[in-house]
Amino acid sequence: MKHCPTCQRTFDDEKVFCGGDGTRLVSDAPPAYAEQQSVPPQQQSAPPSSWPSTPAASPSHDYQPPQPAAPQYQPAPTPQPESQHAAPAAHAGPLERIRCEWCQAMNEGTALSCRACGAPLDIKNLISESGWREAPRIKDMTEIHFGASTCQVEGEIVPVAEINLGPGDSIFFEHHVMLWKDDRTPMSVMPLQGGIKRALAGMPFIISVAHGPGRIAFSRDATGELVVMPLHPGVELDVREHAFLLASHHISYSYIRIKGLRNILFGGQGMFMDRFVTGNEPGLLLMHGYGNVFERYLQAGESIMVEPGAFLYKDASVTMNVETQKLTSGFFGGTGMNLARMIGPGRVGIQSMYVHHHTD
Amino acid sequence: MTYDNAAQHGGPARTHTCPWCGLVTDGTSLSCPACGASIDVGAIVTDSGWTELPGRRDMAKLQFGNSFCQIEGTYVPVADFNLAPGDGVYSAHHVLLWKDPQVNVSAMSLKGAWKRLFAGLPLIMTQAVGPGHIAFSQDSAGEVIALPLQPGQAVDVREHIFMVATLNITYDWFSTGIWFNTRNGDETETHYPLGQFMDRFFAPQTPGLLLLHAAGNVFVRQIPAGHTILVKPTALLFKDPSVQMQLHFEHPAGTIRSWRSWGERYLWLRLFGPGRVAVQSAYAHLHDNGRSITRHSNATRQQW
Numbered sequence: 001m002k003h004c005p006t007c008q009r010t011f012d013d014e015k016v017f018c019g020g021d022g023t024r025l026v027s028d029a030p031p032a033y034a035e036q037q038s039v040p041p042q043q044q045s046a047p048p049s050s051w052p053s054t055p056a057a058s059p060s061h062d063y064q065p066p067q068p069a070a071p072q073y074q075p076a077p078t079p080q081p082e083s084q085h086a087a088p089a090a091h092a093g094p095l096e097r098i099r100c101e102w103c104q105a106m107n108e109g110t111a112l113s114c115r116a117c118g119a120p121l122d123i124k125n126l127i128s129e130s131g132w133r134e135a136p137r138i139k140d141m142t143e144i145h146f147g148a149s150t151c152q153v154e155g156e157i158v159p160v161a162e163i164n165l166g167p168g169d170s171i172f173f174e175h176h177v178m179l180w181k182d183d184r185t186p187m188s189v190m191p192l193q194g195g196i197k198r199a200l201a202g203m204p205f206i207i208s209v210a211h212g213p214g215r216i217a218f219s220r221d222a223t224g225e226l227v228v229m230p231l232h233p234g235v236e237l238d239v240r241e242h243a244f245l246l247a248s249h250h251i252s253y254s255y256i257r258i259k260g261l262r263n264i265l266f267g268g269q270g271m272f273m274d275r276f277v278t279g280n281e282p283g284l285l286l287m288h289g290y291g292n293v294f295e296r297y298l299q300a301g302e303s304i305m306v307e308p309g310a311f312l313y314k315d316a317s318v319t320m321n322v323e324t325q326k327l328t329s330g331f332f333g334g335t336g337m338n339l340a341r342m343i344g345p346g347r348v349g350i351q352s353m354y355v356h357h358h359t360d
Numbered sequence: 361m362t363y364d365n366a367a368q369h370g371g372p373a374r375t376h377t378c379p380w381c382g383l384v385t386d387g388t389s390l391s392c393p394a395c396g397a398s399i400d401v402g403a404i405v406t407d408s409g410w411t412e413l414p415g416r417r418d419m420a421k422l423q424f425g426n427s428f429c430q431i432e433g434t435y436v437p438v439a440d441f442n443l444a445p446g447d448g449v450y451s452a453h454h455v456l457l458w459k460d461p462q463v464n465v466s467a468m469s470l471k472g473a474w475k476r477l478f479a480g481l482p483l484i485m486t487q488a489v490g491p492g493h494i495a496f497s498q499d500s501a502g503e504v505i506a507l508p509l510q511p512g513q514a515v516d517v518r519e520h521i522f523m524v525a526t527l528n529i530t531y532d533w534f535s536t537g538i539w540f541n542t543r544n545g546d547e548t549e550t551h552y553p554l555g556q557f558m559d560r561f562f563a564p565q566t567p568g569l570l571l572l573h574a575a576g577n578v579f580v581r582q583i584p585a586g587h588t589i590l591v592k593p594t595a596l597l598f599k600d601p602s603v604q605m606q607l608h609f610e611h612p613a614g615t616i617r618s619w620r621s622w623g624e625r626y627l628w629l630r631l632f633g634p635g636r637v638a639v640q641s642a643y644a645h646l647h648d649n650g651r652s653i654t655r656h657s658n659a660t661r662q663q664w
Binding site for chain 2: 291294
């Protein structure tokens with residue numbers, strides 16, 4: 001039987017709402033949890049053997065026992081021939097943790113997406129046979145946490161990063177990627193050295209800073225992916241100019257001049273690269289890659305040739321040199337093809353749509 | 361998707377015929393090894409008869425010869441080739457994304473360089489021979505179309521759509537014959553709504569793999585003999601050589617035939633069956649200066 005909590009009339013079990021006042025009916029049967037509590041603990045059935053009673057006891061192969069997040073980036077695992085889907089969250093125990101395959105952060109066993117980078121936790125990394133792993137496709141409305149702030153990724157074709165800044169937190173960004181903001185969100189300008197150099201090189205003369213509390217949102221102007229990179233302490237990452245969307249205030253920002261005239265003229269990315277460095281605290285860096293984004297870890301001395309316009313980011317330990325190959329065609333003399341030779345060790349990120357879209 | 365349970369007839373246990381390329385497999389893999397189409401998804405056909413390019417799993421793997429091609433990504437897909445020794449591919453050089461250092465890339469000579477130069481077509485095709493990895497991508501959001509060509513099969517492709525082909529596919533190009541002239545004072549301007557040339561790919565003796573890149577979504581339709589259809593010229597992707605083309609002009613009724621009245625015209629490409637045609641949903645804007653057409657290639661006309 002059910003009864004209406006407002007008028008106290010009783011109804012059959014199949015009724016949902018009270019016929020008199022429209023209130024949702026309440027079942028008279030005792031709640032399920034009461035039955036569970038009535039069972040003595042020693043009579044409860046043992047959990048399945050694949051569910052460890054404690055995090056340290058015989059973890060299943062899908063999950064990792066809780067441990068602090070890896071301080072350094074771990075190389076991608078052995079390439080898998082095909083994507084494999086798993087549902088670790090559905091089987092995780094209350095004390096288990098799931099390691100994000102993209103950023104290595106540990107998450108609660110019930111989480112569906114990584115708290116630090118937004119990568120879906122129920123889908124394994126997609127890795128091509130040649131060793132490139134695809135940046136995780138962040139599900140619509142996924143929330144990412146950093147400091148006292150959150151970032152919600154909205155949309156999938158041209159995604160928007162909406163930041164809810166907590167008090168004391170701040171982020172910095174190039175001003176042209178700002179989509180909207182609360183009118184009371186405090187703003188300031190980051191002091192930069194070498195302003196004339198930056199102006200001549202076509203880089204943004206001003207880096208804007210937004211301070212919490214307040215909301216502010218960012219997007220770029222082409223189909224692509226948000227690449228969320230939680231940077232562990234002590235990481236140096238070089239990013240193609242104009243590719244970074246925003247970074248948290250724990251990350252220090254500078255820029256490095258690309259060495260070599262050939263690299264500047266034919267490298268397809270101008271004179272400077274952005275460099276992001278974390279000190280003793282982790283930070284969050286968001287980039288926007290045109291098209292799809294792929295990452296590969298190069299071993300020490302390993303090299304790969306990349307279309308310069310496709311370069312997106314690299315560890316500072318990776319060296320990059322542009323090489324020209326002449327393609328001749330008889331009378332017309334042919335043309336030259338410029339490729340960037342990336343030499344490990346470290347990560348290299350590329351974007352599959354490599355035309356640079358100017359926003360001015 | 362077609363499954364044939366041949367066991368009842370004394371044949372092999374079960375076969376699967378790919379609705380896109382027609383390859384018959386045992387249906388145990390997740391995607392067609394010849395074109396990458398997912399085999400667990402049925403063909404999507406509109407009421408009007410257009411078949412949507414079949415869904416493709418990310419990281420779908422294609423095989424040709426002793427080599428493999430993996431299609432990676434969904435927004436701007438990458439074709440990642442693992443070339444076996446002796447196998448090779450050719451492409452326009454601007455679609456190269458990355459390669460192993462040991463993969464040698466060289467120029468492939470093309471005939472009619474002057475004409476190609478003036479038509480805005482790439483002067484140089486590059487070819488790469490295995491062993492090693494090499495990857496290609498185009499610079500716009502869309503789909504990679506895998507067209508396995510059987511011996512004796514040819515396909516005509518609109519310019520700048522071609523991405524990569526295996527070396528056992530021959531490459532040729534021909535004049536589209538689709539043009540019109542406009543006059544501005546003493547100046548006569550020639551327009552090619554479809555482009556001045558089309559690419560033709562032909563597999564003479566052995567099967568080959570042709571990869572195209574389309575902007576937006578792709579739809580294919582079989583036009584029966586004697587039937588015709590009008591498509592926007594810049595939306596055409598490829599067609600069978602048996603499909604003939606000509607221009608078609610339409611004019612809305614009631615427009616005043618002033619000096620600008622031609623500005624309200626619609627330019628169509630009329631395609632005659634029999635054969636297969638494919639269109640893309642994100643097409644380039646066809647600029648029409650609106651001036652009077654003085655001459656044109658074979659065309660039909662309709663006044664609304």
